[in-house]
Amino acid sequence: MSSEEIVNKLGEKYSPLSGECQRDFISHFNYLKIRKGEVVVREGQYSDKAYLILAGCSRAYYIKDGKDISDWFAFEGEFMSSIVSFFQHEPSPHYVEFVEDSTVLEFTRDTIDSLSEKHHDFERLISKVVTQTMLGLRERLSSILFNSAEERYNQLLSIRPDITNRMPLTHIASYIGITLETLSRIRNHKKRI
Template sequence: MKVNIDINQIVETISDSYSPLTAACKADLAKGLKVLDFDRSAILVREGQYADKSYFIVKGCARAYYLKDGKDITDWFAFENDFITAINSFFLNVPSPHFIEILEPGILLELSKDKVEQLSDKYHDFERLAKVVVTKTLLQLQQRVVSIQFETALQKYENLLKIRPDITQRIPLTHIASYLGITLETLSRIRNPKNGI
């Protein structure tokens, strides 16, 4: 899938969506971004790999997942205008405990850890943007922990649909059930209550 995209326009979107960047910072950021395009699903990061890249999703979606006793457990979804990275590996320089998989054809922008550090050292506004991205991620993770601990299966599913109404059209139900911490059978019952509980 070869596409022409306007990196400067996408940098504007990042600036508008997360935290305002100066013109000089935007120009520098645009130079440091690498465009990746996928015409099918692909693995971006593998378990055990050192991950020194972060990704901004222009088009498409991705997930982070663990393998536990041969079973794959979805931990995170990212969609258009989201950042995704192997957080532990990126920030702590340790092997990634999980995989990151592209789930549908799409376009991502790749930014290396070196470039993130360079931009953060050079521009206060980029440093602020990086903090906003990390804070947003932490808040989403906190929300997920609360959901897993205190909500019923139905509440978890309904809240996920409020945030992402199109998720069942884009993500396989097995991954959604895994993310919600419920079985596929339970998810099917919730989605089709007339089929009997």
């Protein structure tokens, strides 16, 4: 897929970009291949980079009391970054890891700032990306607070039916706030039905 096609798809998903804005954006991003298991941000590290995933998937996670806790997954057409570090210029509270071999567009906070200042359509696109991300995280939090373990798993499957083929079950369990054993029981129960 060409750079122009990638940026057009981005505009279709979030908000259209003018031709001039598309050209400016293309001139500011890096096209990267990232290997499965590569950690691009570590806890305590400052990061001014964000990634638009073209192929593959990633996750953000914390290490708490020696446990690995996933709190964000991103797939094709979605963005991944250390939000706190990227937007607030603070050390990252979590890690960002690519779970599959991935192809991404990498760009910096300075790129976002300069393109947003120059192009209102780019500013609108970023606003929609941030809003969608916040709504997704809010939905996940509501699910953890108000839904049973099985309801959380079913909700995740309804949004991302292929997730068990792409993310290890340990990451899925921690993402929905349950133990791996509980997830195994839910999955075995579903198979028997």
